[in-house]
Amino acid sequence: MSWIDIPDGSPFGADNLPLGVFRHGDQEPRIGAAIGDQIIDLAPVASAELADVFAQPTLNAFLALGRPVWSETRAWLLDLVNDRDAVEPHLIPQSAVTMLLPIEVGDYVDFYASEQHATNLGRLFRPDAEPLLPNWKHLPVGYHGRAGTVVASGTDIVRPSGQLKAPDAAAPTYGPSQRLDIEVELGYVVGTPSALGKPVSVEDFHEHVYGVVVVNDWSARDIQGWEYVPLGPFLGKSFATSISPWVVSLDALESATVDLPAQDPPVLPYLAGKNLVNYDITFEVRINGHLVSTPPYRDIYWSPAQMLAHMTVNGASIRTGDLYASGTVSGTEQDQLGSLIELTKAGREPITVDGKDYTFLQDGDEVTITAHAGPIGLGEVTGRITPAVS
Structure with a gap:
């Protein structure tokens, strides 16, 4: 990852890309992927089918899509982080957001x-x-x-x-x-x-x-x-x-x-x-x-x-x-x-x-x-x- 500065020892390298829910300022909560000390705001860069899912305040709608979509999404994320033009405008420092409960817990x-x-x-x-x-x-x-x-x-x-x-x-x-x-x-x-x-x-x-x-x-x-x-x-x-x-x-x-x-x-x-x-x-x-x-x-x-x-x-x-x-x-x-x-x-x-x-x-x-x-x-x-x- 030559263009994204990932601090030494960061838990979130380019092959991890965990998902979470964040609030940025007074905006509505939505889903992002962590990379280094930043977050990729996913809704603006996702396909039309997933944009609404990533604009949700929990991961539940995404989770309900099942294993094939989970695997396809991970493959897409691994490619996405190499696309500087697509990603850079939608990077937000983790220090600038509030992280929320990632799921609505059923049981x-x-x-x-x-x-x-x-x-x-x-x-x-x-x-x-x-x-x-x-x-x-x-x-x-x-x-x-x-x-x-x-x-x-x-x-x-x-x-x-x-x-x-x-x-x-x-x-x-x-x-x-x-x-x-x-x-x-x-x-x-x-x-x-x-x-x-x-x-x-x-x-x-x-x-x-x-x-x-x-x-x-x-x-x-x-x-x-x-x-x-x-x-x-x-x-x-x-x-x-x-x-x-x-x-x-x-x-x-x-x-x-x-x-x-x-x-x-x-x-x-x-x-x-x-x-x-x-x-x-x-x-x-x-x-x-x-x-x-x-x-x-x-x-x-x-x-x-x-x-x-x-x-x-x-x-x-x-x-x-x-x-x-x-x-x-x-x-x-x-x-x-x-x-x-x-x-x-x-x-x-x-x-x-x-x-x-x-x-x-x-x-x-x-x-x-x-x-x-x-x-x-x-x-x-x-x-x-x-x-x-x-």
């Missing part, structure tokens, strides 16, 4: 797909029992989240309040969460919907999923710890889920695919497939600008195709704009853990952040999670903690 499902993370939490919560529950290696464990509280990167996160019960207390109390946490996750964006009553097979993953976003699925551990038995996460998880503004296509990530780790015991037939893959993605987690962790995604136990197949095997349908996430991504090393509850052993062993002991999030903290797959960047998701509403 949100959160999985628990990292064996390392599930094992770490099992050891913390059930030290005298097997860390993994009997079902964990037979199915991708997940739960339904709240689509209405999926928010754009940069949205402030109000500290949630709820019922809290200390282990030695006779009864719960009400108040702000004191154990507010992060969860580093990879999110998958659904494009093509499915029919109610018709499961989606692992082989059809690429026909339904357009791309990925970086996710911080905030968690109030003390609220969750009191409420989650027997029906699982509820208010401790539903207050906010932040996602990055740029949706990176699966096509752009093709060079980052890796084989799925061996699964033992063998999975049931609907979860088995010949071409199951993961992605070699590395996250970086910063609190107030200080690096605290670098979780790796490549060793996630359950593939995104298996998550999608399990999510629909009972006949549940998926819709354009649905989002499902991997659950917390953690590696085997201390500096690869994707949540503070793991990093601090449930608060018992503080980590050092900016020279100070640190356990859970404090008011005013800003968390930034970035991710990259080699030269392909996924951008960042950021959120700042504000005090609980009295």
